[in-house]
Amino acid sequence: MLYAQTPASEKRRLFRERLADGELLRFPGAFNPLSARLIERKGFDGVYISGAVIAADLGLPDIGLTTLTEVAGRARQIARMTDLPAIVDADTGFGEPMNVARTIQELEDAGLGGAHIEDQVNPKRCGHLDGKQVVDEDTALKRIRSAVQSRRDPNFVVIARTDVRGVDGLDAAVDRAKKLADAGADVIFPEAMATLAEFEAVRAAVDVPILANMTEFGKSELFTSEQLADVGVNIVIWPVSLLRMAMGAAGRALDTLNDEGALTARLDEMQHRADLYDLLDYPAYNAFDSSVFNFTIAR
Template identity: 65%
Template sequence: MLHATPTAADKRAAFRTALSSGKLQRFPGAFNPLTAKLIERHGFDGVYISGAVLSAELGLPDIGLTTATEVAGRSQQIARVTALPALVDADTGFGEPMNAARTVQLLEDAGVAGMHLEDQVNPKRCGHLDGKDVVDRATAVRRIKAAVQARRDPNFVIAARTDAKAVHGIEETIDRAKEFADAGADLLFPEAMTDAADFARLRAAVDIPILANMTEFGKSELLDTGTLESAGVNLVIYPVTLLRLALHAAEEGLRTISGQGTQSSLLDRMQHRRDLYELLDYSAYSVFDQNVFNFRG
């Protein structure tokens, strides 16, 4: 009701097991706790918490302007309501390796199942924009080592994201992936891969699980789940999909209200009140309140 039944430790253990199951894990991006509940209801395997989405919610571009506190706070709100494991975008760790270490512990306390750190220069840019740059390989490895050493729950997943493909090419991406795995990363996130062949090359090079980012309007071909599984991918995220759908619908609705002076023609495109209440488990709260606190004599 107020919280999901599985503990954070339960969800982390489940996430670990799922990554090694051979079944592709599907993590749509939740832009608030309510969408996390919707993702769970539709049978997905986990929830992704996107830095780009969190920035956009705050009216900011995705260039490293959010803080560790803001990310941890939103992550806690989302992880609280869903039985699914949540994976969080921690950008570059919000500073030097020591900051990355602190970020791990903040996000552990927030109840999420894992996080990813990237090798971009800080302040970073959206991974599908031109003009980004990456730190040298030694610095990137230090970030991962710091994160791995800082975690207290061994099941908390540390994912290493590399943006080297767009900057230096696939060979540097593979070299970094190998070093990140040696540094203790549990999951590899190669950003802005072009096609399935890129993922297949990485699969042949490293033994740890691989994540695919299927974001719209970017540099990557939008591959279906069957193709991703065949390429050896273990986890796919859809980071901004739900936010884009929601904002598009909101814009259409505002145009209609502005032009027609009423929302009556939009009713068949809205979630009904009863469906929202069902998603929120409204009835359970009413029963709880009646059983615990009742003024009637």
Template identity: 65%
Template sequence: MSGLIAADTPASTKRAAFRAGLTSGTIQQFPGAFNPLTAKLIQEIGFEGVYVSGAVLSADLGLPDIGLTTLTEVSGRGQQIARVTDLPVLIDADTGFGEPMSAARTVTVMEDAGIAGLHLEDQVNPKRCGHLDGKAVVPTGEMVRRLRAAVSARRDPDFVICARTDAAGIDGVDAAIERAKAYADAGADLIFTEALHTEAEFEKFRAAVDVPLLANMTEFGKSELVPAKTLEQIGYNAVIYPVTTLRLAMFAAEQGLREIAETGTQAGLLDRMQHRSRLYELLDYERYNEFDSGIFNFTLRADTGQGKGQQR
């Protein structure tokens, strides 16, 4: 049954792998998974980790990314995703779902869900998508208290606490750098600066901050899409692609549904679909069948008067 139903790798091992990856000199690529099946695909293709985006979870629920989701919803989806993969999972915990004791509770809930790390941001509630205008950030001291509470609640020392700052788009890169230094001093293991515009800004940030850094390569936002190798050469330690898989899937779904609406059949779409056999392969259907057969392999013999079936 190894690897069926749930991944074999314990959460502690995934967290240790995440920490080791951040100091390996190789950039850790974490594509976003909008569901557990996508996480299985991310692992099969060979990425280093899986990301769970708050924007994606909101969109999946038919909501905008403005802080409407709850800790229960986010941790529940994170647990579903972490359960099926041997890779570490980094999750978007928004502002920690409250102040600052709620941020502490968020850490314990995410640990219990099997997550390898989370990021907390310094936006004011209600938050906005990091690549939209009109954001506001809390005072640095308030975010420092949020982070210290989160760090104090951590039980597994390998659980990664990442601090995200949205200050670059509001007060400039220099202000974001000062905040990042304060957040690192408060115990953040990883710094995520949202909405840097150019490769030069990523370089400036790396030169100024002496802690592991995470880059966000989201499409249609404010950041130039910098290749992973270039980010690695600059000195970044991790990169997320938060909404990519959802955007790909939704584009394909919309195109297909429009064709069915227009033609009355999906016959012309078959070459753009994942084949049933490929889905079964990804789900490991054959091994489930073998497991089923190995368990339910009894036959009923002729009645011996005791009225019991004899297991073979």
């Protein structure tokens, strides 16, 4: 009932253990707390919280307009709804290295299992758009060192995202990935890799886990989980997929209302009321309610 029963520290510990096993962990992106619970129900390994999705939820583009308060607040709502570990997109850390330190501690307090900090110039752009700019190596490394040094729970996973591939090419991205790992990053997130061979190149260059972003309509081909596992990827995220599916379905429903005046023809596409109530665990609420409000008023 209400929220997950597993403490955030335990979720982080278990996440660390599974990362150490070397298996591929699958993290679909949750666009709200209820979708995080569905991700868990369907047997996935973790929940991803996309900065692009948080921005879109506010009707904003993914260009660094959201604040730390907005991201931490929404991430808390999502992370507490599931016993799975949740990792969140923390963009460029919301400022200079001291801001990165505060960002990490705020996200720890929000119950996250980890976060990624990127090396784009602030304000950032979506990682699969052209025209990105990255910061110099010293600034990028300071962001990651600050994140690592500021965490209070050593199991909080610091993920270093590099966007260098789309700016200076693969060799430069591999070089930066190695230096980010040396700076203390627990996981390397090479953004916008074009081929499996490029993921393999990063995998061969670093001794820490790597993360693959399988976002639709971007620079990367949509590789399967099996393909990514075969080249040594440790985490795969689908950051915006569920939001895209939900918004696509919502658009089709609105078209049907315009055309037909009712949604009778689309009932089989909807989550049934019974399934929603099951996901929300209505029986537990009813049992709790009955145990508390079990009195009668004398007349």
